[in-house]
Structure formats: C-alpha cells, structure tokens
Amino acid sequence: xxxxxxxxxxxxxxxxxxxxxxxxxxxxxxxxxxxxxxxxxxxxxxxxxxxxxxxxxxxxxxxxxxxxxxxxxxxxxxxxxxxxxxxxxxxxxxxxxxxxxxxxxxxxxxxxxxxxxxxxxxxxxxxxxxxxxxxxxxxxxxxxxxxxxxxxxxxxxxxxxxxxxxxxxxxxxxxxxxxxxxxxxxxxxxxxxxxxxxxxxxxxxxxxxxxxxxxxxxxxxxxxxxxxxxxxxxxxxxxxxxxxxxxxxxxxxxxxxxxxxxxxxxxxxxxxxxxxxxxxxxxxxxxxxxxxxxxxxxxxxxxxxxxxxxxxxxxxxxxxxxxxxxxxxxxxxxxxxxxxx
Amino acid sequence: xxxxxxxxxxxxxxxxxxxxxxxxxxxxxxxxxxxxxxxxxxxxxxxxxxxxxxxxxxxxxxxxxxxxxxxxxxxxxxxxxxxxxxxxxxxxxxxxxxxxxxxxxxxxxxxxxxxxxxxxxxxxxxxxxxxxxxxxxxxxxxxxxxxxxxxxxxxxxxxxxxxxxxxxxxxxxxxxxxxxxxxxxxxxxxxxxxxxxxxxxxxxxxxxxxxxxxxxxxxxxxxxxxxxxxxxxxxxxxxxxxxxxxxxxxxxxxxxxxxxxxxxxxxxxxxxxxxxxxxxxxxxxxxxxxxxxxxxxxxxxxxxxxxxxxxxxxxxxxxxxxxxxxxxxxx
Numbered sequence: 022x023x024x025x026x027x028x029x030x031x032x033x034x035x036x037x038x039x040x041x042x043x044x045x046x047x048x049x050x051x052x053x054x055x056x057x058x059x060x061x062x063x064x065x066x067x068x069x070x071x072x073x074x075x076x077x078x079x080x081x082x083x084x085x086x087x088x089x090x091x092x093x094x095x096x097x098x099x100x101x102x103x104x105x106x107x108x109x110x111x112x113x114x115x116x117x118x119x120x121x122x123x124x125x126x127x128x129x130x131x132x133x134x135x136x137x138x139x140x141x142x143x144x145x146x147x148x149x150x151x152x153x154x155x156x157x158x159x160x161x162x163x164x165x166x167x168x169x170x171x172x173x174x175x176x177x178x179x180x181x182x183x184x185x186x187x188x189x190x191x192x193x194x195x196x197x198x199x200x201x202x203x204x205x206x207x208x209x210x211x212x213x214x215x216x217x218x219x220x221x222x223x224x225x226x227x228x229x230x231x232x233x234x235x236x237x238x239x240x241x242x243x244x245x246x247x248x249x250x251x252x253x254x255x256x257x258x259x260x261x262x263x264x265x266x267x268x269x270x271x272x273x274x275x276x277x278x279x280x281x282x283x284x285x286x287x288x289x290x291x292x293x294x295x296x297x298x299x300x301x302x303x304x305x306x307x308x309x310x311x312x313x314x315x316x317x318x319x320x321x322x323x324x325x326x327x328x329x330x331x332x333x334x335x336x337x338x339x340x341x342x343x344x345x346x347x348x349x350x351x352x353x354x355x356x357x358x359x360x361x362x
Numbered sequence: 363x364x365x366x367x368x369x370x371x372x373x374x375x376x377x378x379x380x381x382x383x384x385x386x387x388x389x390x391x392x393x394x395x396x397x398x399x400x401x402x403x404x405x406x407x408x409x410x411x412x413x414x415x416x417x418x419x420x421x422x423x424x425x426x427x428x429x430x431x432x433x434x435x436x437x438x439x440x441x442x443x444x445x446x447x448x449x450x451x452x453x454x455x456x457x458x459x460x461x462x463x464x465x466x467x468x469x470x471x472x473x474x475x476x477x478x479x480x481x482x483x484x485x486x487x488x489x490x491x492x493x494x495x496x497x498x499x500x501x502x503x504x505x506x507x508x509x510x511x512x513x514x515x516x517x518x519x520x521x522x523x524x525x526x527x528x529x530x531x532x533x534x535x536x537x538x539x540x541x542x543x544x545x546x547x548x549x550x551x552x553x554x555x556x557x558x559x560x561x562x563x564x565x566x567x568x569x570x571x572x573x574x575x576x577x578x579x580x581x582x583x584x585x586x587x588x589x590x591x592x593x594x595x596x597x598x599x600x601x602x603x604x605x606x607x608x609x610x611x612x613x614x615x616x617x618x619x620x621x622x623x624x625x626x627x628x629x630x631x632x633x634x635x636x637x638x639x640x641x642x643x644x645x646x647x648x649x650x651x652x653x654x655x656x657x658x659x660x661x662x663x664x665x666x667x668x669x670x671x672x673x674x675x676x677x678x679x680x681x682x683x684x685x686x687x688x689x690x691x692x693x
Binding site: 114158162163164165167168169171172173174175176177178179180182183186187283288290291294295298304305334336337338339340341342343344345346347350351354 | 428430476480481482483485486487489490491492493494495496497498500501505604613616617620626627656658659660661662663664665666668669672673676
C-alpha cells in the first residue's frame, strides 16, 4: 500500500517534470527576432525618421543628416568601446573628461613645439595610460568602476584645466583642421571612421573567442574565472581600448573645432551611456551588441537633428536626452526580464 | 601597519581631523596670513552649500545609492525661487525658501520612484535626471539669469549678517542641518534603519525594514536639502544663472562625503566625518589661491581625493574582513 503510493507520487512528479520540460517550447523565430532590443532600436529609428520628415521638409536630406552626424560621431566612437565595457559588467564615466584631457595634451605639446604627428601620438598614449589607470583601480584595487570613474572623471577634467587653463589653444596646420568637412564617396570622414570601427568591433565581439568571452565575463565573472578565462587581462584591455577611443574622439573634436578647451565634451558621459543603453545593452552586463549601439547613434542623430530643424532649442534637448536614457533602461530591462530563461 | 596607523584607519574622523590640522599648519607656515580669523571666516562662507547637500548625499550613500542630480536639483530650486522673488516681489522670503525645498523634495522623490519602481541603478537614473532637471532649469527660466537686483536684500544679508559671534546666518543654518541629521540618523528608528538597509539590502527586509519607503525617503531628503542649498545659493552669490548654478556641484559634494569616510558600499558613515570632509575640502579651496596655486588645481585635488578615499575605504574593509576571519578561526 505504502509502496504503491510512493511509486505513484514518484511517477506524478516525473510526469510533471517531463510536462514542464515539454511545455518550454522553443519560441517562434519571429518572436526571437522581434524581442531583441536592437530591433526595437531599429523600429524607433525608422519611426523617428518619418516623424522628423513630417515635421520639416528640410530634414529628409541625406547630406544634411550626415553633416550633422559629425558632432555625435565623436561620442559614438567611444560609445562603441563602452558597449564592450558594459557587456563585460563594468562601466566607465570618465571618457568624456578623458577626451578633453587627451585633446589638451595634444594641443599643449603642439604649442610647445612638438611635431604635430608626435603630439597626436602622445595624446593616444596618454589615453591608453589613463584607461589603464582606471583599469588598475577597478581590477587590482577592486574598487567599483561606477564610483571610481566619477573620481577619475573629476581628476582628468581637472588635469585638462591645469594644462590648458581657461583659454582655447588653436593654430593647428590646415591639414589637421576641419576633418568633418572632408568627404569620401559623399560621406564625411568621421562617419566613415565610426562605421569602420563599428564593423571591426562588431566582428570582434560576435565571432572571436575573446569577444564571446566578454559576454561570459559579464554574465558571471565567477564562472568565467573558473572556466579559465583571463577576466582581468580582458577587462584591462577593454579599459585601455576605451582610453584610446577617447583620445581618437578628442583629436577628431579638436580637428572639427580647430581649437581645444578644457571644457570640451562636457556632459558627454551622458550621451555616451545613452547611446549604449538606447542600443539595448543590458546595464548589468552580459547582453548587448555593437549593432544596437550603431543603430542607437543614428537614432540619436535623427532625433537631435529633427529637433533642431523643428526649432526646438538645444536646452530642451537636455530634457529629451535625460528622459530617453531613463526610458531606454526601463525598456531594455523589461525586455530582458521577459526573455529570462 | 603600526598601532597608530590602524587607529586612524578605524577612527576615520580622527584621521581627517589630523589631516585638517596638518594642512592648516603647512599652509600657515608658508603663508602666515592663512592662520587668521579672517581666513576662518572665508572658509566658513565657502562650505555651507556643500555641507547641506553633503548631508543629503551622505544618507543616500549610506543606503547604498548615489545621487548625481543634486547640482541640477539645486539649480532648479534656485531659479524658481529667484524668479518668484523677481516676478512676485510681495511674496515673503520664507515662502520662497519653502517652495525651493518642496521642489527639491519633489525632484528627489522622482529619482527615488524611478529607482524603486523599475529597480534601476541609481547612478544611471540620476545621470539621466541630471540632464533632465538641467533642461527644466533652462525651460522654466527661458534661459535667462535672475539678476542681483531682484534677489531680496534680506536674503542676501543672511550671508553677511550674524546673530551671534560674527558667524553668518547661512553658516548657522548649515550646521543646524548637520546637527538635525545627526539626531535623525543616530537617534531615531528610521535613521538606524537607513544604516541597516545599506549594510545589507538582502537581510534588511527580512528584519522587517521597509525598503521602498526608506529608499524613497533618502532620495527625497537629498532633493530637499539640495533645494535648501539652492535658495541659499541665491543668498550667497546674489544671482541665479541657469547655465552656471550648480554645474559640477555633485562631484564636489561626493568628494567631500567620501573623504569624510562614508563608504560607497553602504551602511558606513557619520555626520561628524562628513562635516570634517567638507571642512577639509573647503579649507583647501581657500588655501590654493592664498598659496598662489592656480584655482585650476581644485578639480585635480577633488578627483585625487575621491580616488584616495576609496582606496582607504577598501583597505579598511579588507582589514575588518581579515580581523573577522582571524577572530572566527581562533574561537
């Protein structure tokens, strides 16, 4: 009697387990595709494009959009690398300040008489070194990246101010300035640089072993370490790469403005984080894509350009950007919560 | 590490106090006019806004969150109060002060709501509202400054006149806020619960601590205090500018708070430590120009001090973890 009930109970439990197993059917492909945050970004991009075109007849002009993209492309290059950093489970708020610091180092050395190519090289080296400093504080001293980069943000901005004072440094040779006006096949050079970096990083993240390991690190650093992934080395590489990206962005900005001030790219940290979040990268790491960030940059360009042609003042755009950041993380978290296995 | 070193690591307030004395003596040795009552007065006038906002930021940090939006919140309260004084001159000042605090509290509550409703990291939320609130400042003010002639005389005189010992009103207000925070955090049930929540957010609800109301409360208080700092900004500087007021304020305040020994990992921090942290930063900001050092070094100092304070905090935690493990193995 008692044995039979036990067997019965055991059987029901097993059937239930099998049922539960079978109930978890694979999602239809269209759902898998549609529920990806990048697709939401693409849909928003198309919607924003049509709304902006309806608001102003001047908007739907490819040359105009490409020209106005130059300003955002500088942040966007940094945002691409920041995507990798956030996927790996860290964050860095200092690259906007680092853009200013590297540009000031470049301008200061140039003014001190160094050949311009050397000064540019020095800026990139400083970018990598400051990125490594962030990495050292986060990975070796084990400080949380979110707070420590607030400290280095203040530090880098301060150093830029010490170097440049409150004047603007200019007088660069004519070949250096105005990179946003150079076009190649009808596309401004900064946009080409941005697209090329996006393709390289996209391939790196999606198809190389190290790229896939970044996702593993972000999903579970403990498991990644036990699986033999060199967590520290990879994260250190990402922080340094971010510093280099900031230096490149700083030089592009210096070229566009033809002068350098310590307050260059102030408030840029918001734009960078916004680009990554809007592209559907998960704030807690482990999920996200370069394609998402790439689309999000264009979404921002379309929104900002659309607001400008619709005569909405720049200051109101601050409200829109702030609200977008919050809405995009709420939406992304919601989507990921729905797809949690 | 020597016994003395570990004493100062554990008694952080004593450590900062010694730092303050050392800095004062060094600066005084180089430039004797630093060690005068006049300098003390300048330092005292440099710190009230930071001190008030630091009390709010400290509570947020103790609850294991962070509020980056206080600079914009302060500017919003400041500009609305300033516009009230300008457009409705017959309204009493106290109403303006009240409105500023209430608006700050409202913006702070919005931060808190976003954090608790959607379970978002407070640093990203407040990075967003930092921009959002700044945009609101430009929007309500039509990007126009509130000029000095519209700030009421009696409000400005709060930064100049004194009821007692030649200490200006705003300094007294700031220290009164600090004292009230001390009483609240140390001697009320809710105050102690903020520490409990911050030291272990998982265990706190199991001990019956209501996480959502307390999180909302710390953000609301941080906003309200930023609002109070906003109206005092109008008193101290005599104008409100939408593009200048409160820009970068959050970084100064966070620097002061972490220097004061408040842990970014929540649950640790005292009012006394924060007051000393604010004092140290305020003193350095006054000392730099006296020493002939360019004011541009101020941000470098603040940034370096944040990083250094985080490193010290880390060292303290490592020591206490090791001490705990030792005590366990010997028991």
